[in-house]
Amino acid sequence: MSKKSAFQFLDLPRQMPQRIPLELRTAGDWGELYGKFGLADAQYQAGRCLDCGNPYCSWKCPVHNAIPQWLQLVQENRIAEAAALCHSTNPLPEVCGRVCPQDRLCEGSCTLEEFGAVTIGAVEKYIVDAALESGWRPDLSQVQASGKRVAVVGAGPAGLACADRLARAGIHAVVFDRYEQIGGLLQFGIPSFKLDKRVIDTRREVLEGMGVEFRLGVEVGGDLALSELLEEFDAVFLGTGAYRYTDGGLPGQELNGVLPALPFLVQNSRIVSGNDPALSSIGGRPIAGWEDKIALPDLDGRRVVVLGGGDTGMDCVRSAIRLGAAKVTCAYRRDEANMPGSAREVANAREEGVRFLFNRQPLAIEGDADGNVRGVQVVETRLGDPDERGRQRAVPIEGSESLLEADVVIIAFGFSPSVPDWLTELGVEGTPNGRIVAAACDDGSGRLPYQTTNPKLFAGGDCVRGADLVVTAVAEGRDAAASIADMLLA
Ligand SMILES: Cc1cc2nc3c(=O)[nH]c(=O)nc-3n(C[C@H](O)[C@H](O)[C@H](O)COP(=O)(O)OP(=O)(O)OC[C@H]3O[C@@H](n4cnc5c(N)ncnc54)[C@H](O)[C@@H]3O)c2cc1C
Known part of the structure; x- marks a missing residue:
């Protein structure tokens, strides 16, 4: 046509x-x-x-x-x-x-x-x-094997994109992940109503067909030392994501019925995909301090309040609807125009019956005498002066406090990265907010783009940018592979 x-x-x-x-x-x-x-x-x-x-x-x-x-x-x-x-x-x-x-x-x-x-x-x-x-696959028939080998730590979008590009450059990529399945947050965070997990199975088969090797269920820095990878491989790419939980420090977070967003989503995605819902093998590790709070309560007929208005919050409210919650409310401290979640996902959530309360800042989670949550104390806000990032601050309006009744509260304030000791010990610098320092193009550091302060180690995706998007992680994994190829094949 x-x-x-x-x-x-x-x-x-x-x-x-x-x-x-x-x-x-x-x-x-x-x-x-x-x-x-x-x-x-x-x-x-x-x-x-x-x-x-x-x-x-x-x-x-x-x-x-x-x-x-x-x-x-x-x-x-x-x-x-x-x-x-x-x-x-x-x-x-x-x-x-x-x-x-x-x-x-x-x-x-x-x-x-x-x-x-x-x-x-x-x-x-x-x-x-x-x-x-229809059987189409990337054509690597003209690619010459270079004999070089690179370890990729993390099978999320950044790591998978890096492995794809390394394979196309004739470099053998071996991808390590602490989980048994590939995909990172694509597999465990993003719910199946946004991304059918069979899509990731097909991608795995495509990558394996390109010669990418997966070694799964291996935690680097725990089960396997990074120094061993540095000895065995010509370079290492780190695509380890951002898993430090932003908890907001609200009084009452310890009450029964208060859940952090990621274990909630992980648990659901394992149940939906027919996997063992027990989280011991994956859920406890990344979110320190919440290991004892990962049992998923029955949401059927319950009132659920989700705090936070990003993509994670939208996935939580829409999951709660599918789990039969009677009333699902998203409380966000700024107005709708300033909400970080995708407008399309907000519209879908609204259509599915989610109620949005904008300009509401949580102050504390309230409980009953048995230690069960009964609601969230919120205060209304107005938008004030811009903060250091240029976003208007949410300014509480005195005297506007009220209780938002709830049986379950899900906290979805986002995630940030952290630089583990086993990286700093090998000369990798981090920023004060936990990002791995990786060079940008022409930043005057003399390093290749995405090269860390250890020349054999490259990094990209959420562990470098902070929690962001799939496509930005893909872009960084792809471009880091180009830098690695420049270094190894020059
Ligand atoms: C609930 C939720 C919903 C989202 N929805 C969207 C969306 O709709 N659209 C969008 O564009 N983005 C969305 N995002 C953001 C997106 O998922 C991330 O930005 C993206 O996955 C980052 O990719 P990454 O490869 O950097 O990290 P990750 O996807 O986090 O992958 C990191 C991988 O590294 C592994 N790993 C970490 N440390 C080690 C170690 N020491 N040893 C071995 N393996 C290790 C982890 O197990 C993981 O598999 C969402 C995020 C969340 C949490």
């Missing part, structure tokens, strides 16, 4: 793939919310692209996907070429098509935004799913 008219976008509205009906979602269906485009849907939506000559969509995309070009290939039904082009910038395109906040990135900067942006994410998902289902 070729483009019929530059004004086709006026006749043909933006359309997302069909979603699972609301009554199924609220009855506990954990399936991926958005269905799949067929070829005709993908071609029609791709045909809405104006090929405007100023592809802000590509510039805004952290991996700079060649979006107008692959939309054109879809229109011409050249799906395998489109898939190869998607992979040329993004080692995990089918994942990003599903979980990227496109409304803030490519689609948010589409020239057609005012009329309804091109559904870039849904077309990306179509291209890669269709190509992989």
Whole structure:
């Protein structure tokens, strides 16, 4: 199908793939919310692209996907070429098509935004799913093995992207992860209604087909010393993520019925995927101090309050709905415009029955005489002067305190990284807020991009940036691999 008219976008509205009906979602269906485009849907939506000559969509995309070009290939039904082009910038395109906040990135900067942006994410998902289902695989037949070997610590998006690019450069990548499954937060944090876990299984098979080796269930710094990896391998990439829990220090956090977000999501994802819900093998390690609080309470018919308005908070409220909670409220201290969660996910949550209370700051969690939570004491806020990061502060309004009744409170204030001793002992510097120091391009340090202060060690993703996005972790893993290849193959 070729483009019929530059004004086709006026006749043909933006359309997302069909979603699972609301009554199924609220009855506990954990399936991926958005269905799949067929070829005709993908071609029609791709045909809405104006090929405007100023592809802000590509510039805004952290991996700079060649979006107008692959939309054109879809229109011409050249799906395998489109898939190869998607992979040329993004080692995990089918994942990003599903979980990227496109409304803030490519689609948010589409020239057609005012009329309804091109559904870039849904077309990306179509291209890669269709190509992989038809047997297409990245072609490495021209790649010459270099004999070099690199260890990748962490099988999250940063580590997987790095391994993909190393394999393409002829470098043997061995990926270590403390968990038995790959994916990092894609596997255990992000719920299946956003990302079907079979997508990660397929990606594992693709990467293994490219020669990437996985050694899973191995904690580096615990089961295996990093110094051993440095001896055995030519370089090491660290993509260890950000798992230091921001607890907010609220009085009453120890009450029964108060849960940290990540163990709650991890537990659900293990139950949904049919795995043993016991968390002993994965949940306790990353979130120090919460190991004794990981039993998941029955949410059926309960009132749930989620504190925090980021992606994690949205995943918690929507999971609580699927678990049968009678009333789910998200309390956020700033207004809706300032909420960090993706607007699309907020809209989905609202449709599923979540109530949002903006400009509410929690002061304390209240309990009853038996030590069970009974609610959250909140105070109303107004927006004040900007803080050091430029965001307007939430200023409490005196005398506006009230109790938000709850049987279960989930704390979703976010995560930050931390630099373990076993890294600093090997000369890796961290910042005061726990990020691994890795060089940026032309930062005057004389180091290659993503090289740490130990020249054999590179790092990227959330452990360097702080908690961020899948696509930024992918970008850093990809670019760190290029630096490693520069160092080893020069
Ligand atoms: C609940 C939730 C929902 C989110 N939703 C979205 C979303 O919708 N869209 C989006 O773009 N982003 C989302 N994010 C953010 C996104 O998941 C992360 O930014 C991204 O996964 C970071 O990738 P990473 O590879 O740096 O780290 P991770 O995904 O955290 O992977 C790190 C890996 O390193 C392993 N590891 C750590 N230390 C060791 C060690 N010592 N030895 C061996 N292995 C180790 C861990 O087990 C883990 O597998 C969400 C995050 C959360 C928590």
